[in-house]
Amino acid sequence: MKERILAVDIFRGLTIALMILVNTPGTWAAVYPPLRHAEWHGYTPTDLVFPFFLFIVGTSIVFAYRNKTANSKTYRKIVIRTLKLIGLGLFLGAFTLEFPFFKDFAEIRFPGVLQRIGVVFFFAALLYLHFRKKGLIVITAAILIGYWLWMAYLPLDGAAPSLERVANNWANYIDVNLFGSHTYKPDYDPEGLLSTLPSIATSLLGIFTGLLLVSKRDDKLKVMLLMGVIMLIVGTLWGMVFPINKALWTSSFVLVTAGWANLVLGLIYYLTDMRGIRFGSIFSKVGANAITVYFLSSFIAKLFYLIRVNEDHGVHSWLFDTIYVHDGVPLEFSSLLYGLSVTGFYLFLGWWMYRKGIFIKV
Template identity: 75%
Template sequence: MTVRNNDQRERTNPEKQTKAMKERIVSVDIFRGLTIALMILVNTPGTWEAVYAPFRHAEWHGYTPTDLVFPFFLFIVGTSIVFAYRNKQPDAATHRKIIVRTLKLILLGIFLGAFTVEPPFFEPFSEIRFPGVLQRIGVVFFAAALLFLHTNYKTLLAITVVILLGYWVWMAFIPLGGEPPSLERVPNNWANYIDVHVFGSHTYKPDYDPEGLLSTLPAIASALLGIFTGRVLVSDRANKTQWMLLAGAALLAAGSIWGLVFPVNKALWTSSFVLVTAGWANLLLALIYYLTDVKKMQFGSIFRYAGANAITVYFLSSFVTSLFYQIQVDEGLSVHGWLFRNIYVHEFLPLALSSLLYGLTVMGFYLLLGWWLYRRKIFIKV
């Protein structure tokens, strides 16, 4: 990771900094920070035994608000690629930066899955999970950034369509082991089958991984759809809000209809799931864009601060949460358990509300951390 303090840059090149601030689209930073905040909230309840339904993932088919969070982040990864690389040349230096960032994300993800507080501080190799959230972000970023640099929007659209249709055909029509393929959590499900045979024991569950190998292909499409929205945001068109609303409604409708034959499913990251989540992402971003960039309302600044160091905030929250679960402070009670039981659990509060309050506290802490880093002009590039 690279720590950058912007004080010196502002002093040495104020005109460039002023121009960059003017070109900045506030809603994108707010959307990114809001997504990270929600990722932290849904990942850190006080207890997994008492969580309100909207903060749980769907059991298999279908989706909840929680299932929107990760695809929202991949969508905004695509949007951010437009801002970061629209003036870059597809040369060796740019490729090197993309590769380095990809490797950082993948290695940080593997580190999160492997670290333990007990010497030698890493899980046995056979128990390390290879896929993960940061790993998927890294792979998706790599593919989307290269495609953005080397293709025009027509080719990018064709690639997106091919990915989504090709994944549907692969998952729903190509036989596996002499049997028709299934979209359930069974051996003749292509995504599950590939994960088990490629990763072996290095998966989230013995029979599947929600950030698995095959399902990363449509996850790339989530970022590519974000690129199209990013292209609109940097364009000179005057009706950006209306475009995002129409695109969001169209994607949501198309995904819902497709879901009748190819169910909306986060664990499999089905093509219908890609369209539905991109639809909601466009609708939410359109609202934030209208309030902040069009009407110039002071809205969601705390999320903007976190969005400026999004990966850093997410990594720290995941790492500290892992420590809190592993470090024992009382007999059979971890730091996490002790804090939750002694501060948040009360007879007059429903357990699910106590659990939510714990998660909100954790989220609030990392939002404040993002604010502190932003005010100090510390931006950690991953």
């Protein structure tokens, strides 16, 4: 029988809520610094959100596949889910209101959040099915160290590589030359190809936490918090030579964000699964349809930008300017209120779907 860990469900739903919040401010021109991504090196609370989701993908893999065998049926389910995630991501990037409702091919962005989730899930699930814990540790270490050596020391066009946002950055170089115009920015993509490799390690670190949670150990919380502290320390120290950077998903970034994920998940685990405190139940319900809620929030937000109310406003800006912008109220605060309102709506939607027994598996 599968043991249900409430903290995992709450963490997943909370992460989705934060993803929606940071993606839907009233205006990008006025956002509080903690709700912005770091310009390049370094990290903000917002930079923790996506790695938190990839981390909990790994943790959830343990619960979903610990009693599965590596056979054609299991592989088929993994492949189908991967293709669904990638397909939904490509749809979001390609959709437009102009007939035939898809952008010109040259304008479509190939990488993306859902695409990365799909690829990371695919490899993390297969690795979990085929390797024991020691093997996964070796693979994770090899990914993180190998990525560091590649990015920081492997010559590019005969010259030393850079970790800045420049042409001789390996991640940027590969994305520009492989994807061409199909990237988020002309010179790089935060969900690019090479940086997807260490993001798999993020999910593998989540698998280790999942293995801990399903174990029979009595000191789960202590070990989880200890792992979090160690990852934070090692990641911070590593960041002195391999800067913490979300756009490049550096190895130091992997460790620091996984460290925070363990600490946050450990706190939730202590409050809910150990102390029995009723906390965050709405997030656990949203987590039951996490990808569906995230996809709907992204798709509707895009519609709100595309649908015009008049010559000066789309639905998004009209709602923001009409309801949230007032004299004497800081624009950043109005922008935050808009984001909180949108997030609240999707929390309610996730709760309603759960209550109605609507579970859309992606």
